[in-house]
Amino acid sequence: MSDFEELYQEIILEHNRFPRGAAILDHVPESARLENPTCGDSIKVEVSPSPDGSSLSIRFESRGCAISRASASLMTQAVEGLGPREARALALSFIDALRGEAPLEKLDAMGDLVAFKGTAKFPARVKCATLAWHALLEALAVLPDGVE
Amino acid sequence: MGLAAGGLGRSSYGERLRGDFPILERTVHGQSLAYLDNAATSQKPDSVIEAMSRFYSASNANIHRSVHTLGEEATAAYEEARGKVRRFIGARKDSEIVFTRGTTESINLVASSWGGSRLRGGDAILLTEMEHHSDIVPWQLLAARVGCRVLVSKIERDGSLDLSRIEAEWDSRTRLVAVAQASNVLGTVNDVKALAALAHRRGALILVDAAQSVPHFRVDVGDLDCDFLAFSGHKAYGPMGIGVLYGREPLLEEMPPWMGGGDMIRSVSFELSTWNDLPWKFEAGTPNVAGAIGLGSALDYLEALGWDALVSRESALSAHALDRLSAVEGLVLYGSSPRRCPVFSFNLGSVHAHDVAQYLDRQGIAVRAGHHCAQPLMRALAIPAAVRASLAFYNTEAEIDRLAAALVGAARFYA
DSSP states (O other), rough: OHHHHHTHHHHHHHHHSSTTTTTOOOOOOOGGGGGTTTTTTTEEEEEEOTTTSSEEEEEEEEEHHHHHHHHHHHHHHHHOOOEEEEEEEHHHHHEEEEHTTSSSSGGGGGGGGGGGGGGOOOOHHHHHHHHHHHHHHHHHSSSSSSOO | OOOOOOOOOHHHHHHHHHTTGGGGGHHHTTTOOEEEEETTTTOOOOOHHHHHHHHHIIIIOOOOOOOOHHHHHHHHHHHHHHHHHHHHHHHGGGGGGGEESHHHHEEEEEIIIHHHHHHOOTTEEEEEOOOOGGGGGHHHHHHHHHEEEEEOOOOOSOOOOOOHHHTTTTTTTEEEEESSOOOOOBBBBOHHHHHHHHHTTTTTTTEEETTTTTSSSSOHEEEEEEEHHHHESSSGGGGGTHHHHHHHEEEEEEEHSSSTTSSSSSEEEEEEEEEOOOGGOOOSSOHHHHHHHHHHHHHHHHHHHHHHHHHHHHHHHHHHHHHHHTTTEEEEEOOOOOBOSSSSEEEEEOOOOOOHHHHHHHHHHHEEETTOOOOHHHHHTTOOEEEEEEOOTOHHHHHHHHHHHHHHHHHHHHO
């Protein structure tokens, strides 16, 4: 596989075409929108805890490139049903691996997210793949007290 | 140099000139490079690279302060480059040519020195919606400092300016119009000569951002009757890190220095320092001597090429690009002003600009994707980003055909 084919693996193209967890989030305040000013990508992420607070439901609304949209879509699949603490740990691990602050091989244990291994070879695109995850971290940070 | 001696022979003309640009021989991802990102920076001919190399290998010394031979040679070469710039843009005196790092620094110089000393609260600077960030942010910084206002003239649907509307909406406290001669996104060429006349009728000055126009056609400050004009060397086949501010001498005379340091002073004491003559008053510290020499060499190259030949070649390329791009299904082109330079910004259906650019890169085609340092314009066009293919005389019809074919491929790939 060429670097380009690794970047745009079929699973990424497929999630770009048919994003999972995509929704219209007009009720989420604009202040929660995260933007990548260099390319105009923007995203809102909404996490809704279950009544007992033990698991999350997640949706996103985004405008952006194939990498950023596929990343948001695959993120909702990976995070749906996790607890807030696990979701936060996953986001941090994903971001660290892509930014080279942890071994890239960590992605091997993250299911379909392994598809983003190819993104690390394109430093300019790493921010596309991590935008949704940063938005997730911000959404988790403002969950009401008592939800952990 | 493989200069076409007055010949306008179609694509063979471009092919011959390509030999002057060593980088065009390289390959990218196994394909020959199609460099279509000239509005970001142009490539450099051998003659420019050699002129700079010759300076460092034979004459390198600091300028304006050494009596030794190398110092004399370096000073002479630097000032000779200034003379080339003066002739190139039709200025009257060398004292009106200030070397800067580039267009951005030139505009900041005017905002800081002229704006900072002349403007008062309530005065206004008039910009247009198509300005590059470098012709927006310096004025915002100035506004925060002196309390002036930054006004913006909207663009028409075709990406042009309506001068009668600008005149109708004129604010009586407008002191300066700061406008791009050519848009780095839309390709629109603005009638800055008419705008200068309008500004002067209303008692305002005009600053022309010529970063995107100088590489494409003759720009003459006398003909335009502009007060300030800024451009960068690196977009006009010269090196990075050197640029020019032209200013009318009486204006520059009255403006205070904006940076202090060596070379810009006549005398320094702890009680009082006095300033050097123009243009050195505005050139504090050791300047980019090699850059100025490289720029002088680039202007020599353009002069030898001849504007008639260059403009005719680029017009042919433009027509070909418009023809091929408009045939790509789903492609939306931004800017359709008949007066244009060979800069084409577009989107391909719903495919994001960065995905398009990445696909093109794999085919060896270099374009730019993003907001092009023109976020207000992107907002006016209601798009987050665009792909931009920008041409130079050394591009070929074959490269444009490759671009069009690759765009069709990209649309299919991401569909």
